[in-house]
Amino acid sequence: MRDVRLATAPFDPHEEMRQFSQRCGDAGGIVSFTGLVREEAGSEVEGLELRHFEPLTLPGMTDLAARTEAHWPLTGTLVIHRVGVMKPGEPIVLVACAARHRRDAFEAADFLMDHLKSRAWFWKREKTADGWRWIEPREADHSDLARWNAVP
Amino acid sequence: MALTLLFLGKLEDMAGAAEMTLDVPGKLALPAITERLDPDLAVAIASPDIRVALNGTLVSPSNVMAGDGDELAFLPPVSGG
Numbered sequence: 001m002r003d004v005r006l007a008t009a010p011f012d013p014h015e016e017m018r019q020f021s022q023r024c025g026d027a028g029g030i031v032s033f034t035g036l037v038r039e040e041a042g043s044e045v046e047g048l049e050l051r052h053f054e055p056l057t058l059p060g061m062t063d064l065a066a067r068t069e070a071h072w073p074l075t076g077t078l079v080i081h082r083v084g085v086m087k088p089g090e091p092i093v094l095v096a097c098a099a100r101h102r103r104d105a106f107e108a109a110d111f112l113m114d115h116l117k118s119r120a121w122f123w124k125r126e127k128t129a130d131g132w133r134w135i136e137p138r139e140a141d142h143s144d145l146a147r148w149n150a151v152p
Numbered sequence: 153m154a155l156t157l158l159f160l161g162k163l164e165d166m167a168g169a170a171e172m173t174l175d176v177p178g179k180l181a182l183p184a185i186t187e188r189l190d191p192d193l194a195v196a197i198a199s200p201d202i203r204v205a206l207n208g209t210l211v212s213p214s215n216v217m218a219g220d221g222d223e224l225a226f227l228p229p230v231s232g233g
Contacts, residue, residue: 051160051161053158053160053205053225053227054208055205055207055208055209056205056208056210056227117232118230118232119230120230121227121230122230122231123160123161123162123228123230123231124231125161134161134162134165134231135231135232136162136229136231137229137230137231137232138232140232141232
């Protein structure tokens with residue numbers, strides 16, 4: 001079972017997980033990760049915007065899910081990624097992997113998140129009192145990916 | 153006879169808009185298109201880390217031939233964490 005989506009409005013990770021767990025009944029376990037817009041004390045960030053490119057973003061996410069399922073035996077894969085303007089504390093991304101055995105679910109979820117962060121077609125900008133500013137790629141994103149060089 | 157240009161990420165700020173249309177006489181290669189743009193924007197687009205999509209499909213910049221009705225998107229590196 002595969003469910004890969006872009007969300008243009010806020011979503012409820014708890015409700016999504018409730019539905020997902022009902023749909024992968026033969027799983028031995030489910031690993032999920034919810035990414036939130038960081039809320040930091042003293043931070044001046046008032047909002048975050050994620051932009052995407054329609055022809056590439058969702059097809060790329062779907063290909064990534066297929067690549068994940070080809071490497072780890074999963075009974076279910078869930079990927080929901082927000083686009084649009086978000087406030088601190090709001091969910092940006094939800095990834096869940098269901099498998100017969102926990103190691104597969106943990107690794108597959110970790111793999112999906114590393115690739116969503118550094119490979120998927122999203123551009124982020126954040127708003128402070130000075131206005132909007134685009135966020136540049138980080139070196140850590142590349143070292144995160146290098147962990148998975150053995151995965152075809 | 154309009155060609156649509158899309159600018160993603162920081163390129164939008166350099167272009168002053170996310171989308172722009174150019175009147176074009178026919179199919180043009182990329183250098184003939186970028187020479188119609190602001191010079192700073194043209195230099196930014198020529199950077200090797202900018203990917204180009206023609207009508208939604210990634211293409212090699214040297215293979216671009218785009219004209220009326222086409223959409224050419226310029227994609228800077230994605231933002232990451």
